[in-house]
Amino acid sequence: MNKNIILCGVGGQGTVLASKLIAGAAMRRNIPVMSAETIGMAQKGGSVVSYIRLGDDLYTPMIPKKEADIIVGFEPSEAVRMLPYLKDGGSVIVNSCPTKPVTSVLAESGYDGIEMVEYLKKKVSKLTVIDCNKAAEEIGSSKAINMILLGAALNTGELDITKEEIKEILAQRVKPQFFEMNCRALDYIK
Numbered sequence: 001m002n003k004n005i006i007l008c009g010v011g012g013q014g015t016v017l018a019s020k021l022i023a024g025a026a027m028r029r030n031i032p033v034m035s036a037e038t039i040g041m042a043q044k045g046g047s048v049v050s051y052i053r054l055g056d057d058l059y060t061p062m063i064p065k066k067e068a069d070i071i072v073g074f075e076p077s078e079a080v081r082m083l084p085y086l087k088d089g090g091s092v093i094v095n096s097c098p099t100k101p102v103t104s105v106l107a108e109s110g111y112d113g114i115e116m117v118e119y120l121k122k123k124v125s126k127l128t129v130i131d132c133n134k135a136a137e138e139i140g141s142s143k144a145i146n147m148i149l150l151g152a153a154l155n156t157g158e159l160d161i162t163k164e165e166i167k168e169i170l171a172q173r174v175k176p177q178f179f180e181m182n183c184r185a186l187d188y189i190k
Contacts, residue, residue, distance in 0.1 A: 001031070001160055002055030004063045005153075008082045009074025010045045010099045014146030017173065018072070019050035021150065024169035025161045026054045036061035045099065047078060054160075072153050074132075074145060075099045076116035083123060091126040093152045095145060097133040128152055130189065139185050147185030155189055163187065 005022060009015045016037055023033045034053045039046070051063050065084050073079025073094035086092065098113030120127055130152055132145040139148070147170075154163050163186050170182055 002057075003053070003070075003159060004068045004087075005052040005054070005070050005072070005159065006063060006068045006082050006085055007050040007052070007072045007074070008078040009048055009095075010078065011039070011048055012045070013048070013074040013099065014143065015048045015050050015074055018146045018150045019052050020173065021166050021169050022052050022054075022159065022161060024173070025165040028165065028169065029161075032056060032058060034058045034061035047081075049078075049082065070153060070156065070158050072149050073120075074149060076113040076120070077111075080116045080119055083120070086124070089126070090124075091128070091153075091156050091158055092120060092124045093128045093130070093149055093156070094120060095132040095149060096129050097131060126156075128156070128189075135185075135188050139181065139188060141181050141185070144181060144185035144188075147182045148188050151186040152189040154186070 007015045007019050019035055023035050026033045031054050036051050038049045051061050053061055063085055066087050068085040068090055070091045071079060071082050071086055076094055076098055079094045096117050117129055132148050135148045136142050136144045153159060167183055171179055174182055
C-alpha cells in the first residue's frame with residue numbers, strides 16, 4: 001500500500017496536527033511514513049502544506065505533481081493551488097468556508113471562496129465539500145475544523161486508516177479536556 005496525501009490550508013487551522021495524527025496511526029501499524037511541512041508565515045495566515053507519504057520504497061517526503069491520492073483542503077483557494085498534485089481519479093475533501101488572507105482583508109476584496117469551490121466542482125470527480133463553519137458551530141468549537149475534515153477524509157476509505165486508530169493517537173496528542181470534542185468532530189461526517 002502506497003498513499004500520497006496532501007493537507008493544505010492556512011496557519012492556525014490545524015493542518016500540521018492532522019498530518020501528525022495520520023503519520024502516527026500509520027507508524028503504529030508499522031507502515032513506513034515520510035512527511036514534511038511547508039509553512040509560510042503560518043502564524044499570520046500564510047499557506048501551510050503537509051505532505052504525507054505512506055508505504056514502501058519512499059525516498060522523499062515531497063509528492064510529485066499528479067501523484068497525490070487525496071488532497072484535504074482546509075481553505076478553498078489552497079485546495080485549488082494544490083490541485084496540480086492530484087492524480088487522475090484522486091479525491092479532494094474541501095472546506096467551503098474561506099479564511100481570508102491578510103492581503104484580501106486589507107484590499108477589502110470580495111473573496112468568499114465560492115468561485116474556488118465551483119472551480120473544484122468542474123475539475124474533480126471525487127469531491128466532498130463541507131461547510132466547516134456550520135459543522136464547527138454544531139460541535140461547539142471553531143477549532144474543530146481539522147478533525148471534521150480528517151474524519152471526512154477517513155470516510156473515503158482511501159487512507160486505509162480507521163477513525164479508531166486516529167483517536168488512539170489523538171488521545172496522546174491533545175489535552176484530555178479537548179479529546180471528546182475532537183472525537184465528535186472526527187465522527188461529524190458519517
